[in-house]
Amino acid sequence: MKRLLLVLLCFLSFSVYANEPTATTEEATDKEAFSPGEMILHHIGDSHEWHWFSTDNDHFTTYLPVIAFRPGQGVSVFSSRNLAEGKVYEGLKLEHEHLVSEDGSKVYDFSITKNVASLMISAVLLLAVFTAVARGYAKRGSGAPKGIQSFFEPIIVFIRDEVAKKSIGPKYERYMPYLLTVFFFIWFNNLMGLMPGGANLTGNIAVTLTLAVLTLLITLFSSNKNYWHHIFATPGVPKPLLPIMIPVELIGIVVKPFSLMVRLFANITAGHIVTLSFISLIFIFRSLTVSPVTLAFGLFINCLELLVAILQAYIFTLLTAMYIGGAVEEHHDADYQMGGGDGAEPAHAH
């Protein structure tokens, strides 16, 4: 998926370069040439202000607070308005949306960026929605669900029965809060990212990295001795092969959450890039006739993204549950992928 993304990005940048000379010669009167690659990267990236839209003369932007920590100088908090259009404030400036100090000293950027603001909104939304659902249960007890409660109940039950119970087994209850939170967090943020003006939060590698690391930590902290036995003395593997198997298994521990991180990031980012590319076509061709095609494809991709939004949330949750399930699994006479189905006797490899 990541490679695909890179190819896509390369393709996009080619088109930009290919377009530029013609644009500059033919439309020399234009103030600035339209660069889809830059526009798309700007859209899927993070920024210190929330840019809504621009007219010919005005930019409609919400300036967000900048919180910078510099060793020796302490914390400075100010509005990102002070840094707009390359201005320098308190010795800080923005270089490609990156906060740097003028003198080149180290800056730790804890700003409430667009993504952080979106994250906070989604947190409030999640809390509001699910406390409302919980209130429904408090009010109706074990009666039939109603309203928002009945919308989310099948999803919660699905996560519990199809994801947690099947993947983790009898110890699933401990992990339900994490699984449900991760699922709804990813889903809600995916949907918020699809909204006009929304931030690309779940398509940000920092966010997916954090979620993947949390999954890794939960897996490691709930692992039992069978899990480590499988890694350091993989059953069914001859002793001389263990020096090869152990590093492979150890890499496997990290690769699993790494795949989680990249999968979510790449899927969501790719979706945004494709949608934006179709919209960019209008500006590249500078023609109204291309817009029906563009809109049709854009709409199609957007609908696909609605599906991807819930699918990726489900996949992340399911894989998290499976990794946890692998870590908490009690020892049983495994068939080492050699035995038959349910009815068959487990093949003992002694």
Next chain:
Amino acid sequence: MQIVTPELGLIFWQLVIFGIVLILLRAFAWKPILASLKERESSIEGALRMADQAKLEMQELKAGNEKLLAEARMERDRILKEATDVSNQLIEQAKNKATEEGSRMIMQAREAIQNEKNSALAEVKNTAAKLSIDIAERILRRELADQPAQQQLVDSYLQEVKLN
């Protein structure tokens, strides 16, 4: 490339905010929701089990009723039979008793008749003896006076006897 470089600030905020969301949702949403779901499921399961049990009990009750009914029928038949027997017996007894009584009464009557007859015969004998003595006395007295008169007297006495 910038988009695959995680930003420290966002990691920090993501960790903090996601952690807070996780803790709050766990306390105020997931726990009550999952508890209610569990409670509802167990109540439904309980209700179903109870319905099954009630059905079973119903069947048992029905079977019991039928058994009771059959028993009652048998009891009734037995009682009826007994009653018939008793009544038959009673009738038989009464008949026997009546017959016995009748024959006893007949016997008594016969005895009484016999007694009466005996006493009557004895009286007749006594009276005859007395008359004979009387007659003999009178004859003896008259014999002393007149022969024909004596004859006449004997005749008249005999006539008297016949009248008796």
